[in-house]
Amino acid sequence: MHGIVGIIAGRGDSGADWTVSGDVGGDIIEERLKLVSHLTTILYTTASFLGIIGMLIKNSIYPKRRKDMKDKVKGLVIGVLIGSLLTGATAFAGTNTKISVVMENVKMMFNGVHKSTTQSIVYNGNLYVPAKTAAQTMGESFTYDGKSKTASFGTKSGTFKYLDEVSYARIDGIVDRVYFKNWENPKGLKFTIANQKYLHGIGTILDNYTYTKDELLSVDYNLNGGYKKLTGFIGIDDYTRNSTNAGSIVIKGDGEELFRKDEMKGGDMPESMNVDVTGVLKLQIIFESALDKGEQIDIVLGEAKLSK
Incomplete structure (x- = not known):
């Protein structure tokens, strides 16, 4: 940013006051503007992602209040943000992974008897159903131990x-x-x-x-x-x-x-x-x-x- 005169004031390691001015100061301002731009991108992307999650939660809790929502939402694309910020005035690095899923209301049948209907995900030809719902459909209890990463169906054994x-x-x-x-x-x-x-x-x-x-x-x-x-x-x-x-x-x-x-x-x-x-x-x-x-x-x- 040649032609911009910037002044940055501070205190050096020796304790003496220091200033940076002229073109050098302009370069520093340019770097800081770049950092602000990166941070703005992060906030915008994160807000968009949270908006999608909020929409999904709202629709699952209040399905009858949204007459314009169909039971099947095809082509829903969820962006998963994977990013990291390094310490200091360094650049933002991130990648986006997108997956397309279909939300469907699936009838849960057990031995020919309709037990419940639950919203499930279809992805790559596979049906993903909440584990707890599947267990209850079969008349079994379900628990998940996050510490040991163990899902238990039916009677949970001891240690x-x-x-x-x-x-x-x-x-x-x-x-x-x-x-x-x-x-x-x-x-x-x-x-x-x-x-x-x-x-x-x-x-x-x-x-x-x-x-x-x-x-x-x-x-x-x-x-x-x-x-x-x-x-x-x-x-x-x-x-x-x-x-x-x-x-x-x-x-x-x-x-x-x-x-x-x-x-x-x-x-x-x-x-x-x-x-x-x-x-x-x-x-x-x-x-x-x-x-x-x-x-x-x-x-x-x-x-x-x-x-x-």
Whole structure:
């Protein structure tokens, strides 16, 4: 901004008064005007965004007062502002991400019965329904724990740990035949019993044709009396659903048998397990095959939890 004479007064580090004038002062004023322009853009964009949100909230609360609003608002574009301001007299940097959604009144049906109608979002061919509404439609309660980022449908279990996230004390048998959370070959393959997949649990490979004396494996845990229940689902993984072998699971607490299930066959539905482990110091889980003749069988303890 040549030709503008500006005077900026202040105090330097040495304590002496200082001034900047002439063209240099004009450059500083230009920079400040740029900053003011950027700040104005931020405020305008933010106000526009809040206006859209306010409109959506108002229409959802007072639908009958707006006769000109249709049930379906097509082509609604929501701008999401992502920006940052750096300290000092630096420039504003920001990007806009826009998504197009359709708001629709969706009938919530459960077992053929109309339970409610709720406003939902359709985006990229997917329907997004409020989780609480979906749970209530099915007659279940819903809670969300923001701290653990956990959504719970139905009866909320108490404090628990997945067994595959608890450090084990020891394994007896062929160690590399015990798998936690999922199989390793192929890597990440989920434990599956009668088409039911489990994101957590323990899987064991027994009576493989490449080994002998591999009909039994056990995993020990030091509970030190800190838990009350061991729950989960037991059965034979679908990979060996056609095996002629049979499997067993035995749960022991401090050497005493607490639970036993024998003659598990491939293709059988998973069976729920609920074992009282109150006061147990050492927990032992035993996986056993009925044969040791190379008739592989994979036994699974799915969704295994230790609850306090």
